[in-house]
Amino acid sequence: MKYLFTFLVLFVFNYVNYAQIIPEHNTEKCGSDIVHKWRLEHESGYAESYAKLQSYVNKFVAAHPDGFSPKAVITIPVVFHIVLSPTEHAGFLDSRCTENIGTLNTDFAGLSTHSMGDFPASLKANCDIQFCLATISPTGAATTGIERVDYNGPEWTAGDNGVKQSSGGGLDAWDPTSYLNIWVCNLTGSLLGYGTYPTVLDNFYGLVIDFTATGTTGALPPFDLGGTASHEIGHCFYLEHIWGDLGACSVDDGINDTPIQESSTSGNPTPPLLDACQTASPGIMFMNYMDYSDDIAYANFTPDQKTIIQALFASGGILEPLTNSIKCGIPLVADFIGNPSVPATVNIGGTVDFTDLTTGTPTAWEWTFTGAVTTTSSTQNPQNIQYSTLGLFPVKLKVTKPNFADSITKLAYIEVINPLDVNCDFIGAPTCIVAGDSVNFTDLSTNTPTTWKWKFNGGTPDTAIVKNPQNILYDTPGVYSVYLHASNLTSSDTLTKLGYITVMDPSEVPNANFMANLTNMQAGTSINFTNQSTGLYDSLQWYFSGAVPPSSTSNNPASITYNTVGDFNVTLILYSSTCNNDTLIKPLWIHVFDPADVGPVHADFHATTSRLIYVPGATVNYEDLSTGNITQWQWTFYGGTPPTSPAQSPQSIGYTIPNIYDVCLIVSNSLYSDTLCKTEYIVVSDNPWPNNSFCDTVTNILPTEHPLTFMHLTPKYWGYFPGHNGSLTKYYAEKVTNYTFSEVSGLIIPPVKCYSASPNNKVIFTIWDVDNQGLPGSVLGTKNVLINTFVPLIYKSVMFDTPVQVNGQFFVGYQLYYNTPYDTFVVYMSPNRPNPIDNHLYLKKNASSVWQTPTQFFQDTMQVNVSLAISVIGCLVGINVEEINMDSQISVYPNPTSDKINIELKDFVPSSFNCNLYDLTGRKIKIETFNTNTNFYEIDVSKFNNGIYLLEINVNNQRTVKKVSIIK
Template sequence: MRKILLLLLAWFVVSGGISYAQRTAVKLTPQKQNKVAQDITQNAPLRKCGTMEYLAKQEAENPSLIQSRLDFEEFTENWIKNNQEYLNNENKAVVTIPVVVHVVGTATVQNFAIDARVTEQITILNTDYAGQNTHSMASFATNLKANTELQFCLAQRKPDGTATNGINRVTTTTSTYSTNNLVKTHAPAWDPTKYMNIWVCNLGTSLCGYAQFPSSGINSTYGVVIHYNYFGLTGSTGYPYNLGATTTHEIGHCFNLYHIWGDDGGSCSGTDYCTDTPNQADANYDQWTGVHTDACTTTSPGIMYMNFMDYSPDITMSNFTPNQKVRIQALFASGGALYSMTQNNLGCVPPGGTSVPTVTTTAASAITNTTATSGGNVTADGGATVTARGICFATTQNPTTSNTVVNSGTGTGTFTSNLTGLTLATTYYVRAFATNTNGTAYGNQVTFTTTGGTTTGCDTTNLMTSGLPWYSFACGNNSYGDLAKANYYASSTSGQTIQDIGVDFIYAVGTTGTATISVWSNAGANGSPGTVLGSKTVTLSTISTDVNNATTTWIHLSSPVTLSGPCYVGVTLPTVAGDTAVILADTSATFSYNVAWEQWDGGLWYTFNDPNVDSWGIAAALGIYPIICDPTTTVTVPTLTTSAATTITNTTATCGGNVTSDGGGTVTARGVCWGTSTNPLVTGLHTTNGTGTGTFTSNLTGLTTNTTYFARAYATNSAGTAYGNQITFTTTSVGIDVTGLDQAIKIYPNPSSSNVYINLGKYSIENVNVYVYDALGKEIIVDKKINSEIVTYNFTNQSNGLYFIYVSTPDGNIVKKISINK
């Protein structure tokens, strides 16, 4: 939805107050009234989700949940903003969630919600959350149907470790349940930090289902409640909600997704916090095809009526969007509300039975010409001891333990692996692995490219420049039996290196013969080629293939050759009878081309135009191209410290660091990273606070109330990212010094029949904002940047009942309830 207001306090309780618990509560357009009339005639019910009604009830009973929800949204926004590299990685590990289905109620419910319907519903969830629902996207692009990278399994193990089929049947005499959570008392939740709890029961005629948002707590009431008639497929009589999408929709709420129209009663002012869902006036109940517009989105492609978070018939529902996907993924990342579901969760593994481990791969860091650092996290051992773990890597995708391996211990938990012996300027693929008695599992694939090669400091211009065919000729063994050909590089200096060499051959014959490409010093007689500094042999068949493909033959020496001054680079030709290799050469009238030398059959070297012997008498250059690199200064990662956290509130804190050394390379990024787990990384939540050495300050925002955080300063240069010492701090409770705010701010009289007064006391000179909401969450009053000591609000035109006054100050926020009785 295009209107994104992260802290929009119109969501203070529930925007618009539409609960859909009763059909008469739905605000309908004339067009929709006609459709409803048809549905009533055909005895087809409207989809009725009780989640927003349930949320309003929770927040009315516990106003601190309001601030919790706002804090939750701020955390989500910041996490998404700071983790784009992670989110854009298409090779992330899929999270599998154990599910327990509590079938609760009378024999009617038990006989209807048979095991087959339960397994059908799990299959539907897996299809929908994998982006594989085949229903049409109408005029919307197919890339708006996202794979959330979540899957579901029926639990195979109870919290106490005993076996289960994931279905918990509880027979009761209660014929009808509601949003009062009685069903969760009759069938208590399994550990909600490890299992998704689904309660299936009779919700009467007013509800299809309801859910609890994660901001209200991952506790004994977290999960979804589904009317048995809209669950699964077999024997369903819940048309048009008979294809299992109700459960998909309600679990979406559990994963912090809001209704696509923003629950604003048709005003076009609400939000679902997603920019890729078009603004929508109200819930959609129709089975549309093609483009459908409304008052909020009047042009093609129209409203996204096929989104799972709308109210459309199941046959129409089709997708979650990429923005909805990243909101979901924020829950399962380190620091997210459902991160615990990813940590050593054996819910899908039967007791006594085992599976391969679960492992993720850490992004590569500290990348140099020949080394890098990666690692992984074994989050579950699969019920059997992890006997080996580490990373495997290769220059091809999806490496396995048959490729190069770095072993890093045993057991579960995080580990670090150092990759060595890499080739410069080369792309590598890496996967963590973990092995137990059931086999080896692999983590998500990450990729990186080593530094070096043709980067800054390496000369790649040692190529022939004329490029004109009538200047070129062939140069090989010829009838004189020449042994080698080489170019002289007079400008190379001490400390420069050569590791990569290209040669343009134009002919090669021989199935077993070879040619040797070498680098020589200039310490031979009269400055001719002397000691071989480095060489590599290449087969004539390889050269022949390159010739046929019209490509240069390139070799990579096993280690760089360090020069002490001018050098020679060339080819030792084959000497076996019948074997031939011919090199492209070029002539020019310019003296700069006078670089070609050849070794005659007597072993001595001569230039192509040596006037003292029977030479060719021409100035020439051979098609031999070394990449000569300047000396490199060894760069290490920076050195830095982390400063202690200060100015800690319920959602913010101040930290920073001091980069005391740049490690010999420019510090291109620095800041602070933080999370709720130890040793946070820059791949998670982090700030960016300039470049270079010295001290800096970081403002940490979007924190969660009363939560312990770990933080480290970081600094990045060409050698990688370094971290300072770890510090820890705990955020305060909601609204700093709530007792002090209560004492400083007075609201009276309570109850009142007309006017309500707010005495802001010492905050009268501050920028204070006041928001007033009715019991259903409808915004009644918004008053911003108040600088008066006493403000008055008149409730004469408001109905009797309960109202909430939210006061936001620079020192925190308070929520107070008042009663209007006239």
């Protein structure tokens, strides 16, 4: 029998293929700490590997304060290398190894029946680790998981790696990434075993145990219950001795749920066992496998010890490769299906057939059918399982084969119903919405219910009694359940769908967007993509048609190479487990050309962020929209930082000084170039604009072109130009170039003559886009106005019902009708201009006619180059701006005005009042305000230029902003 005693030993350590001498030391039951400390001092690289192991485990434990359990039990293939003399071999049967596998599985599953003393049973953890004897050798041949070699040399000492090498008289390790290696030999003195910490998975990793402490039958008491292997494998799984090895109450094993104890324990103490560190019950945890107690006393690994063990097998852990080993055979994964299919709905008295779908070839089956007439079965595919009780029932399947077992329970898998009773069911559409949206519900209950009671948690209304409730509004983000009780005269049923409706904050909705540093390039170019998506999503997927690689899951994919000439799509998909996914496809977005193919280019671009920005810190992103085989881009950002850029689509161009700025782009290749300047494209202000927009009026009439005019067409035609006339001119369109506006809200019309032959006769004011010939194209928006609402020589504003979206260039004008008797409607225009390039007016007789200039239309020798005197009311819609709305309490009139502005405060007397006027650049205009009455104020604007201004009114420390038009 081996006992603990002190002796001097010559310690041979063969990690580097030559003997090294360890100084004299105290020999213990376990030599793991001795080996570890020697390696720290003498083995190159070991300290660094151990520190890395410590750091990884500490981070894992900190990230899992409540412990960690894997998705499935981890089964580790084990090989026993038995290095004994022929006589010792004869007394050591293979069954000893099989027995030790059994004790290991009991100990690591937390199934030991040994007492925990005064400690709670919760400290006996199931480590979710099992062991099996390997059945497949490294060569792929069948094996018992046990190999032997005769050895007639001296007893082995702790750390003598000769036992782990055939060249040293022992046996070589099997691949440590696929097997746990256990060497069984005759160890010297009282040494029962030692294990190595998992710093590296090399051919020396594993444990060595004495043959007298292996297995149960024939092992020598008190170490005859397999506890030595459990103890040493604990070291292989990075567990320290429970007392910390230094013998003091200030030293610990670093584990929270193992009490500090002064020293190791021997024998089989009676609990509670107290020491200098633990002076009251429950005392020290001598029953822990990492103490030195007898096997009969061993009982537990703790939950925190389990977390450390599982850290090694988790993703990124050093023992993770062992989780994928199939050297004991293919693991079992239990599964099954019932017929009727999932979920199985069965009429009372009906039967279900079950089919085993387990992978890994089980050899035994244990079925449990709760609620069935036949409640168990051991056949692989049970048939005709009858259910005669109403209800919802689970089904369980446990499968086994040598070394493996698995089970699965499918809850609420069988629903037994009365076919004549109401069976409640419903659907909602959609079930994932943005706050403020609605859901429609449809009853799917069977057997004709006649009454319904709905409850909608979080919804408005929150109840309903109709069959199919519609437009249930959800205003607050969250996850909500829906309840339905349906009944008829003979039966009823209830269904609650928990967490059925998901309501998202608008800012959380996935919205895919992206940009690339190049979209127009020569073949062979590599480019980088930037994800500009917003909202919450779990993962993403890119697809790059025609590129290498063709896909990516990176947030910002780099070095995507296009070798093939063509135009290619780019797709970005955002995947959200919370709500809907979102997909953005930019069709034919990537243009790849042959470097030898040189042709004309056309410049175009737009801002992808707001063009109405506020300083400080305001930036704008630009996207190139140019066409052609372009090799160079040169941007100029007036007022921007940086002021220029050679990038295709520059991002984050900063602006710091309030003003309105131009942006220019020159694109070119070796033979061609093109330039586009968008004047007054960026509006920068340090003051907020009302209604989230910057607005202005523009006209093609020059300041010097007054007085305005029109033309009599007599004697050649009756009537007027531009208006009703004898040539039956029906359409008039004025070309406008303005890169500031994103939309047109209205027009200011200067009528000369306006006579309506009938009260219902009208003019249609129209906005067209520009076709590829520079002429009026598609209609963007219209507004019908009765002619008799106009007054000659008085300006009239015509506002569109919905602002019309425009993009830099567009046409404004009107369409006339030639009724009987004729109407007369004429609008002012500019005086005639000498240069045809200064003509902006186009006209035609009817819808099928061709647009012409006035000179072309009248086929006259006199050149007519003019512009309509219509003013466009345009806005640049920008970012959200918070402002206080006092419209109900403040009136500003007249608006438009020519000389003065009146401000009336309704129903209250102000304690404080002041106002400021700003022009379109945000510049403050000096004004004088006259208090004409307690609630009335007047501002003189007679000397100001035409245009739109912002009037800031501050009353009682509250602020509002009004747009004011000055027209003279």
